[in-house]
Amino acid sequence: MYDANYLATRLAAGSAENRDAAFLVLPDLDRHxxxxxxxxxxxxxxxxxxxxxxxxxxxxxxxxxxxxxxxxxxxxxxxxxxxxxxxxxxxxxxxxxxxxxxxxxxxxxxxxxxxxxxxxxxxxxxxxxxxxxxxxxxxxxxxxxxxxxxxxxxxxEAADIAAILYTSGTTGKPKGAVHTHHSLWSNAEALVASWKFARDDVLIHALPIFHLHGLFTATNVVLASGGSCRYLPRFEPKAVLDEMPVSTALMGVPPFYMQLLETRELEQAAKNMRVFISGSAPMLPQTHRAWHERTGKTIIERYGMTECSMIASNPYDEARKPNTVGFPLPGVTVRITDVKSGETVENGHFGMIEIKGPNLFREYWNKPEKTAADHTEDGFFISGDFGRYDADGYLSVLCRVKDAVFTSEGTVLPKEVEEILDEDAAVAESAVISVPTPSGSAAPVAILVANPGAQIDTERLKSAVDAKLDAFKQPVRYIPVGTMPRNAMGKVQKAALRETYATCLETADEKSCEHA
Missing domain, CATH: 3.40.50.980 (Rossmann fold)
Structure with missing residues (x-):
């Protein structure tokens, strides 16, 4: 149909046998x-x-x-x-x-x-x-x-530029990640196969489309498979629930699933659904558990970023492990390297996530020095994420390197503290951040959101953390808040939290932190 146009030809092939099938259904406008x-x-x-x-x-x-x-x-x-x-x-x-x-x-x-x-x-x-x-x-x-x-x-051609997406710019000016026709197609092809999308699939599309998740992942996967989208202007729990009986798939972010769990209609609505996929931010283990208990289905958690599109995913046909993003997608190589030596570390040890594959962006637009600095000599992209493989080869994304707490005694990975805090029945969500100490070092501080009607017992939390972690990894403050600041994709904005509580440890009065 679009001969000689690399990406368009391949995306249009998914619907070649039935151009009269609905691609987009717009429930709010009552048209398709x-x-x-x-x-x-x-x-x-x-x-x-x-x-x-x-x-x-x-x-x-x-x-x-x-x-x-x-x-x-x-x-x-x-x-x-x-x-x-x-x-x-x-x-x-x-x-x-x-x-x-x-x-x-x-x-x-x-x-x-x-x-x-x-x-x-x-x-x-x-x-x-x-x-x-x-x-x-x-x-x-x-x-x-x-x-x-x-x-x-x-x-x-495959190497020609198709699109530029900008990074969030949380540290400095946003950078334009240049994606080629081939980088976008290779990712769509891998995801269709990995998540088993087909012409009879109907995706609930409630994501924004300025971001790769809603624009490339969702749209290209449906185009490539010849399926259909129930195309919603935004995420609203009732609207998504209304679409579930006539749909088979949902791609979302953790807050989507957390809000859907608060509805009474979830069990009945979800019966027809084939697959639920989540990404853009880590999902709490308790959300995984609650979703499976309510629907009988296990969410597929995956890993992606602006520069690489999708990188890894929990498997469709094998065990899906909470707190992991599964295995690298077909054709993608992910290694974990020691930050100082650059050597690949063994499973079970954390280090820098480095990625290589056809999904990689070509360059940062107008930033050749930054492009070179973020790649190794052998062509791996240095992600800026800490991660590790477990004994079964499942990948976990632990945190952005900038979110780690570099104390005078060692490195604290927020996730290892948050996992303990989140197990407490009173805690809905936690975020551990790095805060400067009066001595010029840094220390972990825990920001906590309580479950509705619950009271957070900080002494109980301290005991739980003390039983499992070394002293330098234990938060020096526990600060209750009403909500977490989030970006448009549902990710907790730890940079905003670090700014809010930057002077938290300048006083010995713990209560003063609560109103920082």
């Missing part, structure tokens, strides 16, 4: 979009942008709410050879000057509410500006509908 309609809309967008002077390799920056047309724009960029650049629409508009100057897009798509501000930010760039909103309105749609259908796909 067939594969035939989806490809036609994508082709019109490709023609529209080409007619405006865009050529292969030009960047299209998207800072817009989730919509079905956003996916048509993504696929339209693929077939025209443009580079799709996705930016979190939740970021303040004044952040856009950085992204605009970094990728120098030839077209920009934003929500109507940001049109005036975006025009000001992009003034003088020569970029074409379009609007697109969640209700499927905007100048992009108007312009698309005015274009004649049909478009001859632009040839693209």
């Amino acid at each position: 979009i067939t594969y035939k309609q989806f490809f036609a809309g994508s082709e019109r967008i490709a023609r529209l942008l080409s007619d405006r002077g865009l050529a292969a390799g030009d960047r299209v920056l998207v800072y817009a709410p989730k919509s079905a047309t956003s996916l048509e724009l993504y696929f339209g960029c693929l077939i025209a050879g443009f580079v799709y650049v996705s930016i979190n629409p939740g970021l303040p508009i004044d952040n856009m000057s950085y992204f605009l100057s970094d990728v120098e897009p030839k077209a920009v798509v934003c929500g109507e509410k940001d049109r005036v501000a975006m025009a000001r930010e992009a003034e003088g760039s020569g970029a074409h500006l379009f609007t697109l909103d969640a209700d499927e309105t905007g100048t992009l749609i108007d312009a698309r509908n005015a274009v004649e259908p049909g478009f001859q796909a632009v040839p693209r």
Whole structure:
């Protein structure tokens, strides 16, 4: 269908036998979009942008709410050879000057509410500006509908750039991870096989699409398998439960599952579901247990990051271990190395996670020095995550290196403390962070969220930790809070916690920490 366009040809092949099947079902708008309609809309967008002077390799920056047309724009960029650049629409508009100057897009798509501000930010760039909103309105749609259908796909090779996704930028400016046609296809192909997606699968899509999880993982897997998406504007427990009886799969983040566990209808709704997949943040063991007890199904936890897409997954047909992300995907190699020596460590020992495979990004956009610094001489990407393999070869992601606590006596991995704290019946969730000490070192501090109606007993927690961990690994403060700060993908923002409690140990008064 899209001969000579590497990724588009392969993604479109999944629906080759039935273009009239529904690709996207939009329950909130009471409509559906067939594969035939989806490809036609994508082709019109490709023609529209080409007619405006865009050529292969030009960047299209998207800072817009989730919509079905956003996916048509993504696929339209693929077939025209443009580079799709996705930016979190939740970021303040004044952040856009950085992204605009970094990728120098030839077209920009934003929500109507940001049109005036975006025009000001992009003034003088020569970029074409379009609007697109969640209700499927905007100048992009108007312009698309005015274009004649049909478009001859632009040839693209495996190594050509398909998209740029920016890292979260928690330490310094966000970096643009450059993904090629092959890096995205190899990941989609591996996930379809690993999670056994097929044409009769119906995925509940409640994820944002500025992130690789919702854009590449969910969308590309469904396209490649020829399945269908129940396409929701956002995650809402009732809306997801309503879709479960007519669906087979859900991709989500831990807070999705935690909120669904609070509903009464879960058991009945989940009966038809084939698979539940979670990632983007670690899942608490008690969430795994509660989900299995309520539904009889075990969640597949997986591991991914912006630079690598999906890296590892718990198996579909074998045991799925909580607190692990399973095994590397087909074609992907993951090794654990000693931080100082760089030598590979034995199973059971922790170290730096390093990754090699066709899923890897090509480079950081406009950052050759950073690209080189984050790769080893033999081509492995240095993830910045600590991890380890257990005796059975299951991989665990322990923490970001920047989240570890480097005390004067040794390194504390927050997860080994959090696992003990989370076992307490009163604790809903914990986060162990590194806080400076008056002596100039660092010490672990535990931030705790209580279960509804429960009272956290810090003395009981101290006894539990004392029985299992060396003294230097034990938190020096236990601080109860109402909620944890999270990013858009549900991950606890430990950097925010470290900032909030940075002066926590400057006083001996433990109570003062609670109001930091």
